[in-house]
Amino acid sequence: EAGVAQSPRYKIIEKRQSVAFWCNPISGHATLYWYQQILGQGPKLLIQFQNNGVVDDSQLPKDRFSAERLKGVDSTLKIQPAKLEDSAVYLCASSLDAYRGRVGELFFGEGSRLTVL
Amino acid sequence: AQSVSQHNHHVILSEAASLELGCNYSYGGTVNLFWYVQYPGQHLQLLLKYFSGDPLVKGIKGFEAEFIKSKFSFNLRKPSVQWSDTAEYFCAVTVDAGNMLTFGGGTRLMVKP
Numbered sequence: 001e002a003g004v005a006q007s008p009r010y011k012i013i014e015k016r017q018s019v020a021f022w023c024n025p026i027s028g029h030a031t032l033y034w035y036q037q038i039l040g041q042g043p044k045l046l047i048q049f050q051n052n053g054v055v056d057d058s059q060l061p062k063d064r065f066s067a068e069r070l071k072g073v074d075s076t077l078k079i080q081p082a083k084l085e086d087s088a089v090y091l092c093a094s095s096l097d098a099y100r101g102r103v104g105e106l107f108f109g110e111g112s113r114l115t116v117l
Numbered sequence: 118a119q120s121v122s123q124h125n126h127h128v129i130l131s132e133a134a135s136l137e138l139g140c141n142y143s144y145g146g147t148v149n150l151f152w153y154v155q156y157p158g159q160h161l162q163l164l165l166k167y168f169s170g171d172p173l174v175k176g177i178k179g180f181e182a183e184f185i186k187s188k189f190s191f192n193l194r195k196p197s198v199q200w201s202d203t204a205e206y207f208c209a210v211t212v213d214a215g216n217m218l219t220f221g222g223g224t225r226l227m228v229k230p
Contacts, residue, residue: 003160004160031216033218040126040222040223041222041223042121042123042207042209042220042221042222042223043161043207043220044220045217045218045219048216048217055216055217056217091161093161095216103149103168103211103215103216104149104151104166104209104211104216104218105163105166106161106163106218107162108160108161108162109160110159110160111160
């Protein structure tokens, strides 16, 4: 079974520039998540999609972050303009529908490491 | 809102030593509890989970965790660690049958051969 694919693996940009991360979840997984993991901290949920609808984006800094999941499969997370404090690993995860009894069982990608200079 | 605390940020053990990593959560309602592990250079993966029933749950690679409701705790244990257990361990929780996973800050375990 193919895992969650993310790209790019690494990105270095200067502050005020923009960046986009791409995620392809495991086939058949209805729920997709973007997490931000700052060095030394645990992952923090940014946004959760169920198919192509947003379930929770309460912790997404909407003035600079945006995310979409067109057609309920792939997803893109964009940051514009980037700030120094956005340096982190951006993790994408997917899971089966929660109502199938798989609550909390997330499959993670390897992450995209962003450095903002 | 719920939160998860992991009090040990770094743990260093010798092979064959016993392991216990602490995890406490704050939420008064129904919780589901998880331990995730991230081996060096790999992605986060599920180690074990508690939904209901027997509070002592067993996971992969000889790990187990015990849910103590009165202490809001879900500590991870292993009787005898191996060098290959070197990794970062994250405790996490979902609440009220939701699917939003909240993570603790993680514990970095180093096992010396």
